[in-house]
Amino acid sequence: MAKIDITKTELVWPGKYNEDGTRKEVPRVSLPFQVIETVNESRATREVRKLPQQTLFDVYEGKEGDTFEAGWRKKSEWVHFQTQKPVDLIERVIQVGGKAGGLFLDAFVGSGSSLVAAERQGMRWIGVDISRWSNHITRKRLLDEENCKPFEVLNLGKYERQHWQGVTFGDAKEKPLAEQALYEYLAFILKLYGAQPVAGLAHLHGKKGKAMVHIGAVDAPVTISEIDVAVDECAKVKQGELHVLGWEWEMGLYDLMVEAAKKKGVKLLLLIIPREVMEQQAAAKGDVRFFELAYLEAEIKQPKKLAAQVALKDFVIPNTELIPEDVRSKVKKWSDFIDYWAVDWDFQNDTFMQGWVAYRTRKERKLPLACDPHTYEKPGKYRILVKVIDIFGNDTSQAFDVEVK
Numbered sequence: 001m002a003k004i005d006i007t008k009t010e011l012v013w014p015g016k017y018n019e020d021g022t023r024k025e026v027p028r029v030s031l032p033f034q035v036i037e038t039v040n041e042s043r044a045t046r047e048v049r050k051l052p053q054q055t056l057f058d059v060y061e062g063k064e065g066d067t068f069e070a071g072w073r074k075k076s077e078w079v080h081f082q083t084q085k086p087v088d089l090i091e092r093v094i095q096v097g098g099k100a101g102g103l104f105l106d107a108f109v110g111s112g113s114s115l116v117a118a119e120r121q122g123m124r125w126i127g128v129d130i131s132r133w134s135n136h137i138t139r140k141r142l143l144d145e146e147n148c149k150p151f152e153v154l155n156l157g158k159y160e161r162q163h164w165q166g167v168t169f170g171d172a173k174e175k176p177l178a179e180q181a182l183y184e185y186l187a188f189i190l191k192l193y194g195a196q197p198v199a200g201l202a203h204l205h206g207k208k209g210k211a212m213v214h215i216g217a218v219d220a221p222v223t224i225s226e227i228d229v230a231v232d233e234c235a236k237v238k239q240g241e242l243h244v245l246g247w248e249w250e251m252g253l254y255d256l257m258v259e260a261a262k263k264k265g266v267k268l269l270l271l272i273i274p275r276e277v278m279e280q281q282a283a284a285k286g287d288v289r290f291f292e293l294a295y296l297e298a299e300i301k302q303p304k305k306l307a308a309q310v311a312l313k314d315f316v317i318p319n320t321e322l323i324p325e326d327v328r329s330k331v332k333k334w335s336d337f338i339d340y341w342a343v344d345w346d347f348q349n350d351t352f353m354q355g356w357v358a359y360r361t362r363k364e365r366k367l368p369l370a371c372d373p374h375t376y377e378k379p380g381k382y383r384i385l386v387k388v389i390d391i392f393g394n395d396t397s398q399a400f401d402v403e404v405k
Contacts, residue, residue, distance in 0.1 A: 079137055079362070081111035090117035098123055112138030119145055133393035140340065140359050152351060161218045161247060164278045189215050189245060192277055192288050201237070203230040211269070212239045216246030222270075223250045224257060231261045231268065241267045245290060254293055254398075292318035294396040298386050303373050306404050310343050310356075310386055311370040317390060327391070335369055340389040345374045347385035347399060379405050 077087060090113055098104060100122035106114040109127035115138060118125040129135055135153060142148050169181040169188070186205050190197055195208035203226075206213040214230040216222040227244055234242045242261065254270065261268035271290040276282040297314035315334050317323075323331075331337060340359035344352050356371045376382065384400045 077113075079111055079141070081134075081137060084111040085113045087113050087117045087120070090114050091121055094118060094121050094123065109138055110134055112141045116141055116145060119148055131393075132395075136340065136389055136393045140361070143357065143359065144361065154351075158219050158248070160275075161278065165218045185218065186215055189273065189277065192283060192286075193243075193245060193290055195243075201233060203233045204237075204239075204242075208243065210239075211241035211243045212237075214242065214244045216244070216248075216273070218247065221248035221250050222246035227257045227268070227270075228260070231257075231264055231266050234266050235264045240265060241269070243269045243271060245271050245273050247273050249293065254295060294318065294388075294390065294394065296386070296388055296396050296398045298398060298400070300384060300400050300402050302402075302404065304375075306376045306379060307373045308345065308376070308382075308384065308402055308404055309371060309373040310384065310400075312338070312341065312386075312388070315388060315390075315396075335367060337390050338367060338388055339391045339393075341367075342387050343371055343374070344385040344387070345376070345382065347383045349383075352385060352387060352397075376404050379403075 078084065094104065094117055098118075098121065102123050104114070104118035104123045104125040105128075106118075106125070107128045109115060109129040111134065112127065115125050115127045119142065127138060129138070139153055142151060165181070165185060169184045187197055190206040190213065193206075193208060193213065195206040195213045197206050198204060198212075203214055204212045205215050212230075212234050214227075216226070222244060230244065231242060234240075249270070257270070258268050270293045272293060274288060274290065276288050282288055295314070295316040295318075297312070299311045299313050301309045301311060303309055312335070315338055317337050320328065340357070342352075342354045342357040345355040346353070355374060358368050358371070360367055381401065381403045384402055385397055386400070387395055387397045389395045
């Protein structure tokens with residue numbers, strides 16, 4: 001066994017030493033911290049002990065032979081996120097370089113430990129992550145913090161897609177070049193979907209098997225009127241099936257459009273264009289799957305004067321055959337697919353303002369399917385938006401127009 005005594009002030013992290021005890025060539029970070037580290041030649045097992053002087057680390061106890069990481073992961077805050085860090089460790093880093101009221105930025109927020117630490121230290125914060133699941137975990141952890149200040153979850157997807165479109169297909173303003181860029185975008189999406197381009201039609205862009213295909217714009221949600229004209233054109237050319245691919249969707253169109261298309265003799269399928277199409281490697285390998293929109297059914301009740309209440313009635317995830325068997329076997333009813341849901345009682349067609357929320361935690365797995373009644377200050381017409389996030393981090397929203405008296 002090789003023993004290493006560190007006498008200088010430095011930060012030690014897992015993987016800093018090779019298995020033979022030699023130090024890896026990595027950048028060093030100076031912090032008020034000192035440890036004695038023992039390295040097992042075969043497993044690189046570490047023991048971290050608190051010295052008499054003030055140190056950066058707490059002692060994270062684990063079973064004999066546990067690494068530092070494995071020891072602290074037994075703590076209750078562990079959310080099974082591979083790169084998760086201890087909140088109190090990050091708090092100590094913040095105490096060194098930050099102050100209450102200051103601004104903290106984490107551009108790769110991961111499990112959200114850094115934002116929880118910044119919140120506890122009284123700092124303002126901004127967190128960014130490309131992963132939907134990461135953002136969802138972070139939101140739930142912040143909601144669990146007592147007296148957590150209000151925060152917003154903003155989706156910058158439209159701007160990211162616009163940048164991707166400009167870089168990939170060009171952002172020319174001249175009409176001929178702009179039309180060429182649009183054609184290349186449509187051809188690219190059609191190829192990933194396994195469809196062939198068609199010419200001579202205004203609203204139908206391709207065909208896959210017996211189904212016609214319409215593709216939504218990069219920078220705007222697919223609207224009810226957009227689908228309506230595509231369905232009309234599909235019926236006009238005597239085609240019985242239409243697949244609509246979109247990045248985002250106008251609220252509340254699922255039931256309305258599927259039934260309307262059915263009356264016109266057209267089977268309608270609504271599919272999400274996944275953000276993986278913007279990843280060059282995934283697109284090149286063909287590792288891109290288009291999934292149907294999830295179906296959400298909710299009921300709006302008015303239990304008393306000026307009050308409204310939302311109850312979830314059904315939630316369906318399409319393509320359940322693609323869900324891993326170990327997950328599928330644990331799902332006994334439709335609500336098991338829901339991890340979080342929230343209500344905006346006066347949605348203004350912009351930012352979602354969370355007026356009521358419920359979500360599962362590792363300790364509390366039950367989820368209420370009816371929210372608490374909300375009382376409005378005055379009668380009138382309101383738009384209620386219900387947002388559901390499933391166990392995979394995907395969100396589905398449904399808008400309801402109600403009149404309270």
